[in-house]
Amino acid sequence: MTTKSGLLALGLTAALIAGCAAPAAPSAPAAPAAPAEQAPAGGVTELTIWWAEWDPANYLQELANDYQKEKGIKVNVVQEPWGTYYNKVTAEWAAKGTGYDMVVGDSQWLGQAATQGHYLDLTDFMKEKGLDKTVTPATLLYYGTYNGKYWAFPTEGDALGWAYRKDLFEDPAEKEAFKAKYGYDLDVPKDLLQLRDIAEFFTRPEKNLYGIAVYTQKDYDAITMGAQNFIFNFGADWKNDKFEVEGVLNTENAAKALELYRELYTKFMPPGLSNAFFQEMNDAFISGQVAMITNYFAFFPALVNPQTNPNYHDKVGFFSTPPGPGGAQYASLGGQGISVNAYISPERQQAAKDFIEWFASKPVQEKWAALGGYTCNIEVLNSDTFKQATPYNPAFAETMNFVKDFWNIPEFGDLLVVSQRELSKYIVEGQGTAKEALDNIAREHTEILKKAGYLK
Secondary structure (H helix, E strand, O other): OOOOHHHHHHHHHHHHHOOOOOOOOOOOOOOOOOOOOOOOHHHOOEEEEEEEOOHHHHHHHHHHHHHHHHHOOEEEEEEEOHHHHHHHHHHHHHHOOOOOOEEEEEHHHHHHHHHOOOEOOOHHHHHHOOHHHOEOHHHHHHHHEEOOEEOOEEEEEEEEEEEEEHHHHOOHHHHHHHHHHHOOOOOOOOOHHHHHHHHHHOOEHHHOEEOOEOOOOOOOOHHHHHHHHHHHHOOOOOOOOOOOOOOOOOOHHHHHHHHHHHHHHHHHOOOOOOOOOHHHHHHHHHOOOEOEEEEEHHHHHHHHOOOOOOOOOOOEEEEOOOOOOOOOOOEEEEEEEEEEEOOOOHHHHHHHHHHHHHHHOHHHHHHHHHHOOOOOEHHHHOOHHHHOOOOOHHHHHHHOOOEEOOOOOOOHHHHHHHHHHHHHHHHOOOOOOHHHHHHHHHHHHHHHHHHOOOOO
16 A cells, blocks of 8 residues: 555654654755746646645645746645545545645555546646656556556655664674574575574574564554565465456465464564554664564654664664565555646646646656655666665665555455454464465455455
């Protein structure tokens, strides 16, 4: 999914608390050339964007101020707390309201917004302007595409990545001991099986040191986002192109993936993390309790900030989610895309598209990244300037090429409730087997999809 609205209701608030201010971001380049003010096209002098309340929305407002200087159109970024953001947007949808011109929304909203007519179809516009070629294919697919059409431009990228203790990984004695035990060099794991070995190696309860911490929280979507990395990378999926779940999700490989996830939780995680999400991951790392954690990239700035991570801020490294044993490599995505309100006038729709075209341009994306926004622009991601800006940017740039989403159809909420319940029962509570958990999810998901008309 996207940096889930509900879950991130808590999460992103924490990003602020955690000092989500990117640490070593380069100084923002000068605003794009500012010609003399022009007469606004179509008589539109002011636009409104709705987004959740967090730092990236502030960065977007800074860019919007540049837009006003260039184009003479004022753009207001209106922020809503994460906890009420989805409700505010859906209330506007229900009223077919015009309170906003553009909205930065979660990927899982796409199906509902597209099928119910709330978002403007941006397919022809994005193709004509070439915007579809500026971002990585994976981000275009999962932040912007539904049923083969484009409904949003990828705006704030995010995904699950990994942080590790460089002081442990690079210690000569640790490296020698690891090589002696496992027969290969201690380094950033090349696949999920090496991840397991490293987690085992550093698990030393007598020293209050554990190998790993992964998402286990049952609320909203945390454990699903964590476990689906393993499901995807062991070669399984939530569905196939025909919306069939049976035999696609509940496979032998998917069972092995869940068995590995449960092993990491039961054997190599600190005690007391049975309902853990982003804050618990960072807390475990900052306290020196674990060698590796997973978390959304949005929460990594706190790990390299001396104020929030005084003991290890200069000893932290980052890597992308490793591939599975068969080579499949995906990462659960977070982040959002920007869409246009289908209920505003044609003149306002054109003005909104003009803003998106400007926002998508390379100079603006460079400034977006420099301010702290997580760009999906291919050229910016591949630039040395971006990769050298923070310790986690290289892993982020790599990850934006293989993000993958949960369901984004209108029934995503019903499907998510099932996966959260069954994954938690097996992984955290130890009830049943991995295959039984997958069979239960497959059966209930199939029922939901049949009821909604996706399957006969």
